[in-house]
Every structure is written in C-alpha cells, then in structure tokens.
Amino acid sequence: MAGWMWFRCFLGPHLQRVHRSQEESRPEGRAGRRPHGWTYQPKSLEKHTDSILGWASALWSLSYYSSPLLLCYLYRKGYICSSKLVPVSQYVGTVMVCLLGVACLRGWGRWRNSEYQQFISILEETRKNHTPSNKKRLACYDFDFSHWPADFSWEEVSNPKLLSKAGVSLLKPEPKLRGAADSVLNSLRTLPCHIISFLIAHSFGRRILYPGSVYLLQRAMRPMLQQGQARLIEECEGQRNKLVACDGNEIDTMFVDRRREEGLHGQTLVICCEGNAGFYEVGCMNTPLEGGYSVLGWNHPGFAGSTGVPFPQNEANAMDVVIQFAVHKLGFQLSDIVVYAWSIGGFTASWAVMSYPEIQALVLDASFDDLLPLALKVMPDSWRPLVTHTVRQYMNLNSAEQLCKYQGPVLLIRRTKDEIITTMGPEDIMSNRGNNLLLKLLQFRYPKVMTDDGVRAIRAWLAASNHVEEAAVYSSYEVDDDWCVSVLQSYKTERDVFFPWSVGEDMTLEGRRQLALFLARKYMRNFDSTHCTPLPYSEFAAPWGL
Numbered sequence: 001m002a003g004w005m006w007f008r009c010f011l012g013p014h015l016q017r018v019h020r021s022q023e024e025s026r027p028e029g030r031a032g033r034r035p036h037g038w039t040y041q042p043k044s045l046e047k048h049t050d051s052i053l054g055w056a057s058a059l060w061s062l063s064y065y066s067s068p069l070l071l072c073y074l075y076r077k078g079y080i081c082s083s084k085l086v087p088v089s090q091y092v093g094t095v096m097v098c099l100l101g102v103a104c105l106r107g108w109g110r111w112r113n114s115e116y117q118q119f120i121s122i123l124e125e126t127r128k129n130h131t132p133s134n135k136k137r138l139a140c141y142d143f144d145f146s147h148w149p150a151d152f153s154w155e156e157v158s159n160p161k162l163l164s165k166a167g168v169s170l171l172k173p174e175p176k177l178r179g180a181a182d183s184v185l186n187s188l189r190t191l192p193c194h195i196i197s198f199l200i201a202h203s204f205g206r207r208i209l210y211p212g213s214v215y216l217l218q219r220a221m222r223p224m225l226q227q228g229q230a231r232l233i234e235e236c237e238g239q240r241n242k243l244v245a246c247d248g249n250e251i252d253t254m255f256v257d258r259r260r261e262e263g264l265h266g267q268t269l270v271i272c273c274e275g276n277a278g279f280y281e282v283g284c285m286n287t288p289l290e291g292g293y294s295v296l297g298w299n300h301p302g303f304a305g306s307t308g309v310p311f312p313q314n315e316a317n318a319m320d321v322v323i324q325f326a327v328h329k330l331g332f333q334l335s336d337i338v339v340y341a342w343s344i345g346g347f348t349a350s351w352a353v354m355s356y357p358e359i360q361a362l363v364l365d366a367s368f369d370d371l372l373p374l375a376l377k378v379m380p381d382s383w384r385p386l387v388t389h390t391v392r393q394y395m396n397l398n399s400a401e402q403l404c405k406y407q408g409p410v411l412l413i414r415r416t417k418d419e420i421i422t423t424m425g426p427e428d429i430m431s432n433r434g435n436n437l438l439l440k441l442l443q444f445r446y447p448k449v450m451t452d453d454g455v456r457a458i459r460a461w462l463a464a465s466n467h468v469e470e471a472a473v474y475s476s477y478e479v480d481d482d483w484c485v486s487v488l489q490s491y492k493t494e495r496d497v498f499f500p501w502s503v504g505e506d507m508t509l510e511g512r513r514q515l516a517l518f519l520a521r522k523y524m525r526n527f528d529s530t531h532c533t534p535l536p537y538s539e540f541a542a543p544w545g546l
Contacts, residue, residue: 005117010107012120013144014050015040016226019233020140036234042116046109049102056099061215123147139240142229145252145305153244154321157328167246167317168355171401173392193389200386201311201394209371209395210310210344212277213302221279225304228281232256236289242305243298243325245317252305253298253322254280255330256289263292268360269332271322271352272297273345275366279304284342284365290537293338296330298322312347312396316355319348323356334358340540342366343420343531346437350402357407361543365413366531368421368433369400369440377423400437404444407498409543412438412524413535416465420531435462438524446519449504454516461517466528474521477513484518485546487511492546 019037042050063070074080079088110116119141126134130149138148207214218225232238236256243251258266270288272295274280280297281304288295301308301318308314326332338361341349346367353362368374372391379387403410414434417426424431439458443450450458457477464470491503504512522544527535 002111005120006107006111008120008124009110009116010104012107012110012116012123013147015042015116015119015141015143017142017230018115018119018140019142019230037230040115043109043113046106046113046116049106049109052102053099053106058216058219061219065214065216119143139233142226142233145242146250146307148240148242148305150244150250151241152321152325152329154246154324155244157324158246166313168313168320170312170316170351170396171354171398171405173396190389193386194393196386197390197393200390205390205395206309206311210276210300210302212275212279212300213310217277218304221282225279225281228279229254232281232285241325241329243318243321245301245308245314245321247308247314247317249301249308249314249318250306251298251301251318251321252280252303253296253325254285255297256285256295257330258292258294261292265291265293267294268336268338269294269296269326269330270338270340271295271326273319273339273341273349273352274298274300274303275343275345276300278342278345284340284345284535287535287537287540288338288340291540294332296322296326311394315348316351319352320355323352335360338363338542340365342535344397346399347397347402350399350406353408354402354405357405359406359408361409361411361545362403362406363411363413363540363543364399364403364437365527365535366415366418366421366434367399367412367437369437370433371395371397373423373433373436374421400440403437403441409545410441410523411541411543412441413539414438414524414526415531415533416526416528418531426530429465430459430463434524435459438462438520442516442519442523445499445501446503446515447500448502448507449512449515449519451512453509454504454512457513457516458520461520467526470521470526474517477517479514479517481518484515487515489546 017037017039071080078084110120122134122137122141123143126138127149130151135149135151211217229238229240232254233240239255239257241253241255243253245251260266265288270293272280272283272285272288274283274297278284279299283297285295285297298318299306300310301314302310306318308318323334323337326337327334334356335358337359339349339352339359340363342365344367346364349362349364349367353359372388375387375391375395376384412434414432416429418432418434419426421433422428422431423433439450439455442458443455461470461473464473487507488503491501495501504515507515525539525541527539
C-alpha cells in the first residue's frame with residue numbers, strides 16, 4: 001500500500017496552490033491563516049529535487065529552441081562524428097539516470113507530505129468517478145493541468161462524421177484557375193517555396209506570431225498566471241474546466257457565473273478571446289467581470305494549460321468547443337452570448353460569429369483586418385512572395401472576411417496610440433489596421449453609402465487623433481443623428497433584409513456623407529491608449545443596433 005502511494009506520488013503532478021472558498025479557512029496549526037487559500041509548501045527534499053528538475057526542464061527548452069544554431073556550431077567544429085558522439089551519449093545517459101534518481105527522491109518527499117497525499121488521493125478518486133462532488137474537491141487544488149480530468153468533449157454534442165479530418169470549416173483563399181499541364185509545372189516550380197514556407201510556419205514563424213506558446217515565456221510568467229488564477233477562483237468563484245476539441249487538443253477554460261447575482265448583466269455570457277501573448281488569468285476577462293457579466297475565458301492551444309499549437313485550424317477548433325460547452329454544459333442560449341476579443345483574438349471571435357450567427361453581439365478591441373500587411377511590415381521587401389505564401393497557406397488570419405459573414409451588432413475599439421497593429425508606427429493613426437477593418441465591414445454592409453465620397457469622409461474622421469478633432473470633423477459635415485436613425489429604421493422596417501443593404505441608393509451626396517460618418521461613429525469607438533493597456537470597463541459597451 002505504501003509502495004503504491006509512493007508510485008502515485010512519483011508520477012503525480014506538481015502541486016502549486018490550495019484554494020479555499022470564502023466560507024472556509026486555513027486549517028488550525030498553520031501559521032499565517034488566510035481565508036481564500038495558500039501556496040503549497042513542499043518539504044525540503046521535495047523542494048530541492050523539484051528545483052533541480054525545473055532547471056533541467058528549462059535547459060532542455062533552451063537547447064531545443066537554440067538547436068539549429070547549436071547543431072551548426074557543432075558541425076563546423078567537427079563534433080558530429082561517431083568518435084565524438086559515443087562519449088557524448090554516455091554523458092547524456094548518465095545525466096538521465098541521475099535525473100531519474102532525483103525524480104524518485106521527489107516522489108519520496110511528496111509521499112512524506114500529508115497535504116500532497118490528500119491531494120493525490122482526491123485526484124485518483126476523481127479520475128475513477130468524475131462526479132460533481134469529486135470535481136468540487138479537486139477544484140480546491142491548482143496543479144499541472146495535463147493531469148486534470150476532462151470535463152467536456154465535443155463528441156458529447158457533435159457527430160464526428162459531419163466534420164472534416166482537420167476539424168471545423170474555415171474560409172480558404174480562392175485558388176487560381178490554371179490548366180492541368182500548367183498546374184503541374186507550376187507546382188514543381190513552386191515546390192521549394194512550399195517547403196520553405198512549411199518550415200518557417202512550423203518553426204519560428206508560429207512562435208513569433210504567438211509568443212505566448214513559447215515555454216520559456218510561460219515559465220517566466222508562471223507566478224503572475226498563478227496569482228491571476230487564484231484571484232479568479234478564490235475571489236470571483238471561478239470554475240476551471242478542461243474541454244477536449246475535435247482535434248484532440250485540451251483547452252483550459254475559466255468560467256465565472258454571475259446569473260444568481262443581482263444586476264442587469266449576469267444573464268449575459270461574455271466569451272473572451274485573448275491576444276497572441278495573453279492568458280485568461282491576466283487577460284481581458286477582467287473588463288467584463290467589472291461590469292457584472294458572466295464570463296468564460298479560455299487559453300489558446302499551446303498556452304499554459306491548453307495543449308496543441310495555435311495554428312488557425314486549431315484556434316477555430318478550440319473556439320468551437322468553447323461555444324459548445326457554453327451552450328450545452330453551462331446552459332446559455334446563443335442569443336445570450338457576447339464574444340469579446342482583444343488583438344489577434346479577433347480571428348477566433350470573428351470565426352465564432354460567422355459560424356454561429358445567432359450570437360448576440362461582437363466586441364473587437366485593438367483588432368486588425370488581415371495578418372498579411374502586418375507580416376509584410378516586419379519582413380524585407382525581397383521576402384514578399386515568400387511571406388505572402390506562408391501567411392495565406394498556414395497563418396491566414398482573415399478576420400475582416402469572416403466578420404462580413406455576420407449579421408449582428410458589432411463594436412470596434414481602436415487604440416489611438418497603438419504600436420502593434422499599425423504599419424507605419426503609432427504616430428501614424430491612419431496606418432492602424434483597425435481602420436481597414438471598419439471600412440471593409442461598412443463597405444460590405446452599406447455599399448451604396450460607402451461610395452468614394454463616403455469613404456473620404458470616414459477617412460477624415462479616422463485621421464482625428466482625439467475626441468475634439470473627431471467632433472470637429474463630425475460637425476463640419478453637419479451630421480443629423482436623428483435623420484440618420486430614421487432613414488435606417490425606415491429601411492429596416494420596410495424591407496427587413498440581411499446585409500448588404502441598398503440604403504443610400506437614391507440619396508444625395510450630402511446625405512450619403514452624413515450617413516457614412518454616423519455609421520462609422522456607431523461601429524467604432526476610440527480609446528486613447530497603447531495596444532497592451534487593459535481596457536477599462538467604462539470603454540466596454542454593448543454594440544449599437546437599431
């Protein structure tokens with residue numbers, strides 16, 4: 001019995017914190033009583049052995065990311081040969097045996113800790129019998145999420161036969177039509193480009209685009225993430241869940257339920273989509289939480305507790321299972337869900353509203369229309385064909401194209417000092433790709449209004465860098481808000497059609513300008529800040545609708 005317990009401790013996860021609800025307190029005999037939880041305190045043997053294994057893991061990750069340069073250096077120095085590799089392999093084998101011994105000692109240290117023994121027993125019991133009571137007991141512990149039992153799988157509500165091998169459907173770039181012979185010759189000619197694009201996308205390209213998926217960054221942010229998660233669970237009564245997407249990736253989520261609280265917003269669920277280095281523990285979840293909304297946050301594949309890699313297909317698969325979980329497990333209707341995204345999260349958010357058009361509304365903060373212009377700005381001009389092919393083939397974040405498939409209310413929030421999604425620098429507000437996102441959406445929804453004159457009027461408004469300049473532009477065109485609302489309301493009442501609308505077809509030039517500016521101000525709000533500043537709740541508003 002004791003040997004079996006030691007073996008479970010040897011294979012068990014790293015325990016980081018013990019949570020307690022607001023009604024419970026730290027047990028007697030523990031110094032420094034706290035009402036909400038405490039950091040797990042390993043004994044000396046476990047603490048030191050765990051530190052050694054942690055450093056070994058960090059060195060392995062560093063070696064992995066620097067392996068191309070390391071291999072080139074070793075090859076030039078003549079170390080990659082049989083006479084050199086044999087002793088190196090012996091050294092590596094010795095190190096592995098030593099690390100195994102250290103892991104055994106760590107298991108012994110855990111076995112001697114009654115708190116860890118209690119945790120590992122609860123974990124084993126929950127794996128055998130995943131009941132709500134067992135899950136509630138297990139939720140009192142923060143540990144390696146890979147050991148957490150799955151709480152929901154897409155297979156519970158979806159038919160695998162209806163999905164493609166890759167997963168949910170994505171919008172693909174239209175292929176260029178060619179003759180059969182020409183197509184074969186072109187494929188052979190572009191084969192090197194395809195190979196290089198694949199290697200770029202699956203090596204440094206993906207990590208540059210999603211730095212949050214890099215293990216070293218996650219390790220550096222671990223204390224901050226643990227602190228944020230503790231706050232969500234202990235102060236906001238958050239519920240952590242593991243979802244299994246259709247591609248097998250495990251998605252780490254956090255749900256804060258406000259439906260039982262008094263307030264106007266508790267019945268509305270805000271699903272948050274984070275940025276390329278954002279985590280729900282410290283990300284945009286805090287904004288709707290301040291407003292009293294029920295909130296569901298999730299981490300990208302490969303971020304913190306989530307598994308996989310954040311390619312567009314995996315991102316969409318993850319977003320799909322999050323929505324399925326919200327509807328079938330949490331009990332929300334699609335019409336009660338608002339999707340809120342920051343930065344690159346606009347891709348998954350726009351995919352969500354495109355695929356689930358019944359969703360109530362969409363809020364995009366500091367998002368862009370397309371990844372390609374932003375990728376081209378940081379690469380040499382000579383690389384343009386290669387960058388274009390790589391982005392379109394493997395990282396096609398076409399948010400604007402997906403957004404135009406949605407018929408519901410949309411709010412775009414533009415950061416006036418954004419330094420990330422501008423192509424010319426933060427001082428050039430007209431190079432902010434949020435402008436292009438707004439123009440593409442309005443041009444699709446109101447093509448008769450968005451003539452050259454209408455676009456020119458909106459560009460003048462977009463060039464304003466503060467509220468005073470915005471108001472000056474707006475008043476210079478003498479926009480009558482009441483008249484604009486009456487025109488749009490009348491069109492909707494008489495026709496009640498889907499976008500695109502033909503409103504403005506028989507309108508004067510002045511009328512189209514007024515309507516274009518009115519729509520631009522309703523669809524976009526400016527926030528005087530940089531890209532990474534947390535959005536205050538005062539700037540978070542329900543999108544406009546008739």
